Amino acid sequence: MANAILAAILSLIIPGVGQLYEGQDAKKGIIFIIIAIILGYASTLMGFIGILSLIFAIYAAYDAYVNA
Numbered sequence: 930m931a932n933a934i935l936a937a938i939l940s941l942i943i944p945g946v947g948q949l950y951e952g953q954d955a956k957k958g959i960i961f962i963i964i965a966i967i968l969g970y971a972s973t974l975m976g977f978i979g980i981l982s983l984i985f986a987i988y989a990a991y992d993a994y995v996n997a
Contacts, residue, residue, distance in 0.1 A: 936950050
């Protein structure tokens with residue numbers, strides 16, 4: 930059984946890694962990582978997207994914590 934707090938911290942740092950750590954479907958973790966990369970790239974082009982990236986990282990951490 931995965932540690933829920935560690936999964937949340939991993940997912941807050943890199944969205945999707947917490948989901949992979951806890952053994953959820955690999956597709957879900959990979960999709961979270963791809964979305965984080967796209968939002969990270971978009972935030973360099975447009976500043977307000979950075980807020981969306983932060984919200985997504987918080988959601989990914991919450992998802993990893995709840996499902997661990």
